[in-house]
Amino acid sequence: MFENLLGIFRKRRRCDEQLSPQPSSNYDSDEDEYNDDENYAHPAEWTGAYFSNSQIDRPFNANERFVTILDQLDARVEKFRKDSLNLQEKKDYLLMSMDLIKSNELLQNMSEGEREEIMLYIQRVSSRLATVELNVRTVRDASQEDSLSQINALIDTMIKMGDPVIGRQRCQLYLNACCASTIDPNGRMGTLHEADVGPIDKKFESALLGCTLDDQKNIKKRLQALMGYLNKQTVTN
Template structure:
């Protein structure tokens, strides 16, 4: 639950209006019956909720940026542009490149804390996904079938097909945040296969 603290002297906090309404300790408050430790912990709880909210919003911005880049890439490779006269095609491509460059000026970086085992697990997961991507053009049907087995490893409810146990084992060694990102990446690949109308091989 997101907490938006309101001004209060009885709680031991005083609203700091200089930074987005975040609270700070009112050290001059002698009325609050709570101990100094309780007051500090209460403040930290509120600030922690704001930090988690910030991470969620940053993750959403990162996802929005990726979707924009993907859409721009789709527009640049559409058959409509190929069919345009040379002059018109150049104008459209330059416009698309300008928007792409503008979008790339936005950088959102969320660091995930990992121990050595989690780093190794994520490396293994990325290696397996990269090997899948490498065979998309040469054998899209098999690639989609394998992608589905990876996706099944991300869900406790397998709708159809089998689960890749090697991928599942590596994924379970990753952090929760990395597991969510991997699932989104695989979902993006499946959406790509659907656009290509690829039928997976059982």
């Protein structure tokens, strides 16, 4: 029965190959966008082909074929994780945008009725966003958890300042601290001299160096997005 199923999968695979061009063998290429049907709907179709003697011209090697399949699965899992991290990052940006609106100086100058209406609107949007739960776990020890908590507290305090000029200055100090921490090709941490990146916030830098490399990258992206917003606010004011 298993051989019959493999025969069906092989026939279908040959038909698909005749109707569609061959995909690039470079999985990481931007042009190699896989679709859900290929990767999730019919897993037996692409795995079964590796266990068919008619697909190769050399003796059957089960170990090699299992490794080949697992290599492909590993690459797809990594891409899935990367896509999930991007979604999580977008959610963080939306949350940050709402925090910035709540602390905007113009909102404070509105009448009480208008301000209450806007705050209720923000609450509705926040509640809707809260229905989307994303959890891509980054492995951290207790010290790294504490460092990340310190970073989040410092950024939240900066966002709630309400003054875009002071907020921009503080954000630049934090961003300089991120740029001062460099990663060499071997993944080792290094630091640049303060004169090369501008003044930095020592407290922020100390907490940043205690975070994981993934967290450091995400923190830098978050600050860059925040700086873009604060630059616009400064020009407007």
